[in-house]
Structure formats: structure tokens, C-alpha cells
Amino acid sequence: MNRRAGAGTSHSFEIERAAGRDGAVRKQQNLLKYIRDVRHALQHPKHRSEGHAVLISESFLEEVASLLNHFQNPVRAGSLGVPRKQIRTAQLSDRLGDLADDMKTGGFSHVPIVDEGDVVVGVFNEAAVFDYLWSESEKIVGRSMSVQEVLSHCRLDANHTETFRFVGPRIPLEDLVDMFLALESPTTRVGAVFVTASGKSTEQLQRLITPWDVLGGAA
Template sequence: MSSTTERFLRLFEEMVGEVNTRAGDEESHSFLIERAASRDGAVKKHQGLLKYIRDVRNALQHPKHRSEGHAVLITEPFLEEVASLLNHLQNPVRSRSLGVPRKQIKTAQLSDCLGDLADDMKTRGFSHVPILDDSDVLIGVFNEAAVFAYLWSDDAVIIERSMRIEEILPHCRLDAQHTETFQFVGPNRQLEDVIDMFLALKSPTTRIGAVFVTASGKSTDKLQGMITPWDVLHGATS
């Protein structure tokens, strides 16, 4: 048996253990890909490749041909792909390492002036500014949708640079009826789960604008981080 084949079979056994753990049955001798895929976003995303790896292993371990030697030869590039997938499953990208950590997030208070915030957003390229209370808990988001909602709320309203966040807070709150909504996750959610959140539409005209990270994944906890679609795209390709 070649060295690459031996290494492949060792990696396969590790992969079975990892996938079956996600399936909730680490003692099983079967490769529980389908069950794990129904419970885990990373396995679901790579389900096709996992099944192919399983078929390759079965062709090696349970040959049906009569000629001598293996019908399947494991190449170094394929072995590297298997090792890379195993590493991804064992060390998944999680929400705590995605996006912007709390200390780097531009945030707003109720007393902040809209003109100053708008200038900062334009200069630094921000699209969403979380609004926090005195306990560092998110109470709303200042963005274009909030400004438009305020302007459309009454024919006579205008926005002045000197206005403060508290004056338009009802249109910034998380439950405001905008084309953007927001989700919360804990620090250990996998990249694939966050991607699914951004891809899901609440309605034909509503999308997820940002995902916020808190210790429990609930909106009542202190803000730990913010993830935008750009952050997810970068995390998926890095």
C-alpha cells in the first residue's frame, strides 16, 4: 500500500470521527454524513465532497476487481484537499473571529448628533452604526434605512445636522419595519451558519443588514462584535 493511500485512510478515520460527533453518535462505525448534514452547516456545505471521499475509501478497502493492485490511486493534491477539509471541520471559522470586535466598532449614543455621525460614516466607509445604551447593550442601528424611514414618516419632517439620535430613535430600533433586519449570535456560531443567515430573506423585500455577536446570542447582552455581508465573504474565501 502506498504512503499516500495510508495517509488518506488515516485522515478518513479522523474525518469519520469528526462528522459522527456532529451527527451526535461518535461511537457509530458508519459514516453518518446525511445525519450530520441535517444538524451542521459545515457538513451540509461539504456534503458532496464527503460522500465522494467515502466512495474513494470504499473502493480502496472493498475492491470488487480481480486484478492486482488498487483500482484507485491517491494523489498528493487530492490528499491535500482531504486534509484541508478535515482541518476546516476540526477548526471551523466561528463568529467570534468574524467581522469587527467591539473595541473597533464605531458606535453611537442617544446624545450624538446626526451630522457628525453622517460625516464619520462617509469618511470611514461605515454603513451601519450600532446605538448602545449605558450598559453597552444594542438598542438600535443608525443607517440609511433609518433616515429614510424618518423622512417618510411625515410629509413635514426634515433632518438637520444638529439633530440627535434620540430624536429619530423609533426609526433606528431593531424592530423598526425596514428593508433591513438584524440577527444575534453567540461567539461560537460557525461561518456557514452566519452565511445562511445573510442568504435567508425574511420577506421578498427584506434582508439581513448585519449580525451582532453577544455572549449568549441574545440582544439583551453586551455587544461583542458586528458581522456584515462583506465580513462573511472575506471569511469564506480566506
């Protein structure tokens, strides 16, 4: 816990400092404080009577062991979402009709657009289509149109209600949950997270994580 707080040499149980730096600690903060209080009571007993002042139940020990395992082996971005081999991506030459058919039959809402180096340059989704239609009067989207023709409306910095983040594979689950729950602005939130080798947008795509992957029905 103290290593997560950046206070590895401290003799105190630095829960509050660790919670400010680590989402997993923050989520379990109340339980950790309770464990700290129990530890202090056992380590520094103030009673004079014979016998134990505190009895630790098996169920409590199991809860502590489970929490310890959670901290030692946290769920991270590298094991969540869809791996690269299973991601339906788009090339600039792909036809919009084919993408729409695959999205409908596959049940997914975001198609990363990648360049020759497998680097994400945009995302094809409903927001991109609407943005294209409303960019000028009397716009029409045809099935034979290519991704290249609508790319400016699919770019990562397009002004949509969804934004996209890049993270490294060691980012813990709790941080991803915070990303998806937080509003980027009053009308914008993260729609998908892309995992790359070190979390840079200029690196090859490794995994795709959506709110459903970390929030389930609460997304």
C-alpha cells in the first residue's frame, strides 16, 4: 500500500495518500481503513484482561486474502476488451455499406480506421455519419462511398459527443472505469479506449475496450 502511495519507507499505513494515486485503493478505501484499525488493535492491545480482545473470523480472513490478491494481481487493460486479431478495423478504401453490414451483423458500434502501420487514425460510428450528413445541406451517404470520403468526420479529434483514449496494457481496471464514467465535458464522454504498447496514439493497435467491457449493464 505504501509503495502505491509513493512512500515505501513510511512506517505508517498510507491509505489516504495511496487512494489519491490509485483507483483500486480508492475503491476499497473504507475496507482498508477497517483492516488498519483491526491491525492496530491487535498490535497494540490496551486491555489488561486475559484472553483475546478481538477474534478474527475465517470469513474476515478470506475477505482480506481476496483483497490482497486483488492488489497483487489486478485486472489490467491488457486482458480486457477485444484483442487485435478479433477487432473489425477499416481501411481508407473500404466501402461504407460493407462496414454498416458488418456492424449490424456483428453487434458492434465502433470500427477503428487504421493506416498502413496499423495505427488508429479515426473511428467509424453513427456519430461520424451524422456529422457528415449535417456538415452541409442535402448530403447523402451511399453504400458505395469509401471511408476516405468521410475520414474528416471520423478523425479522433472530430467534435463529437464521444472521445477516444489511448492507454498502455498495465492500466488497472479501476482507472478504466473512471475514464468511462467521467464526463470529458458536459456533453462528451469516452466512447472507447485503445490499448497500445505504451499508451501512445502513434503506436500499433493492440486491443479495443468499450464501456460494456468494464461497466456491463451499467454503461
